[in-house]
Amino acid sequence: MKPISISAFASISPLGATSTEVWESYLDNDHKISKKEFEHFSEWIAKIAEKDQAIIQEIQQSDNKYKNLDKTVLFAIYASRKASQQAGWKTGDDFGINFGSSRGATALFEKYHQEFLETGISSTLSSPTTTLGNISSWIAHDLQSNGPEISHSITCSTALHSLLNGVAWIQSGLADKFLVGGSEAPLTEFTIAQMKALKVYSRETEGFPCKAFDLEKTKNTMVLGEGAAAICLENEISERTIAKIEGIGYATEVLKHNTSVTADAECFQKSMRMACKNINLEEIDAIVMHAPGTIKGDSSEINAIKKVFANKIPFLTTNKWKIGHTFGASGLLNLELALLMLQHQKAIEVPFAAKQNTPTELKKIIVNAVGFGGNAVSVLLSV
Incomplete structure (x- = not known):
């Protein structure tokens, strides 16, 4: 695209x-x-x-x-x-x-x-x-x-x-x-x-x-x-451009329950791969996760990321520990965090999460969101 x-x-x-x-x-x-x-x-x-x-x-x-x-x-x-x-x-x-x-x-x-x-x-x-x-x-x-x-x-x-x-x-x-x-x-x-x-x-x-x-x-x-x-x-890249949408991905899982998502979040695997189909996965510096704070929701997304990125896991973060889950607005509030990280060239850590290697430069970030029904979206941002 x-x-x-x-x-x-x-x-x-x-x-x-x-x-x-x-x-x-x-x-x-x-x-x-x-x-x-x-x-x-x-x-x-x-x-x-x-x-x-x-x-x-x-x-x-x-x-x-x-x-x-x-x-x-x-x-x-x-x-x-x-x-x-x-x-x-x-x-x-x-x-x-x-x-x-x-x-x-x-x-x-x-x-x-x-x-x-x-x-x-x-x-x-x-x-x-x-x-x-x-x-x-x-x-x-x-x-x-x-x-x-x-x-x-x-x-x-x-x-x-x-x-x-x-x-x-x-x-x-x-x-x-x-x-x-x-x-x-x-x-x-x-x-x-x-x-x-x-x-x-x-x-x-x-x-x-x-x-x-x-x-x-x-x-x-x-x-x-x-x-x-x-x-x-x-449509046009100009002097006002803050960041670019370089790729988009989306997928829906087959429902087993009204609120279910598979253990490896197959929908996220598909949406992230689609968003990144024109680049090398090693180019991804960070992912702003959906991570709703539930046991299954958080773990399934992490499992999906591991399936997609294997041994080169990008820096991971989320904002729901700070502002809660804003339902329909959450995806763009996630994207706002990604834009600010790109603008300020600083990765925002989750204070109680396991320590990660912090990227020294941020060029490409994936933003994730998913809702009831396993309707995942992934957006690839770049500077």
């Missing part, structure tokens, strides 16, 4: 709301996870800081039409504004938008459903504000863009599937520029109860609540987080 240019990226997450804040957060060994009291239990979550919540509230209050939007849409609007501004894209420009979410308008859907249970009446705005399609359409409204709008849900690999779509549109010649991203605001009691029912939620009481990439752990340690990330893709 012809390399695709990444000309800008932006996010809002527990790490911060600017690239400077995010990078500074990655440079320390502190996690952004805290306990929250819900009606029926107290659980670990990774939430956006109060000062950044205030930024989202400002957006919500800035337009009367935005007052009834879910956080998933508001997070996405913030990240999209920042990314498009950095890329120099202007109102009325021709660019496509593909923004996805695993669960969509989680809090708003639950709120409207609760109102219905109590009154037997549905709110007038309950349907248009809780459809998955309303994320990209509201971004297009906010940026006044001209181009196709796509929203979708492919569970936890949603954001990287957005990137796949943007690359495909550009490669086909149907678009020159695409804004792609993922957004998630899943920190509701019902959503956390669902993860607890799957017996994957963290029960850690001290230290790091999420032990993503700790292969010695004896229990699941997944924690939920919230946030959104966006990147600007362009």
Whole structure:
């Protein structure tokens, strides 16, 4: 494939709301996870800081039409504004938008459903504000863009599937520029109860609540987080190019269970090999793993990496120990970490993981994501 240019990226997450804040957060060994009291239990979550919540509230209050939007849409609007501004894209420009979410308008859907249970009446705005399609359409409204709008849900690999779509549109010649991203605001009691029912939620009481990439752990340690990330893709490599998408890969496993993945993550083996099909595997300097903090999820991905890379394992890292699992947004937050590592030429280590040989130079990084159903995506970034 012809390399695709990444000309800008932006996010809002527990790490911060600017690239400077995010990078500074990655440079320390502190996690952004805290306990929250819900009606029926107290659980670990990774939430956006109060000062950044205030930024989202400002957006919500800035337009009367935005007052009834879910956080998933508001997070996405913030990240999209920042990314498009950095890329120099202007109102009325021709660019496509593909923004996805695993669960969509989680809090708003639950709120409207609760109102219905109590009154037997549905709110007038309950349907248009809780459809998955309303994320990209509201971004297009906010940026006044001209181009196709796509929203979708492919569970936890949603954001990287957005990137796949943007690359495909550009490669086909149907678009020159695409804004792609993922957004998630899943920190509701019902959503956390669902993860607890799957017996994957963290029960850690001290230290790091999420032990993503700790292969010695004896229990699941997944924690939920919230946030959104966006990147600007362009057809031409230019002075604005931050990094290039050199390869993409994707694969789906045959399901044995609704949440299953094989012990050697066959889907990841296929997606990583596809992303790297035009290069020597020894050129890969690092992999930003999906690593959700579960025993099977972490170990299967490591096993897949060992199968693909044999005796030359790249440097491995993840961010879920720090910000939790942000479902549909997680893939692009992983990609943000990879971009920052390439920009600053520094590999970010997981503090409690086994010591690795740190690369002195970073030129090529693989970014992974996978969701329920074994729908893996791997993206090869290069400088």
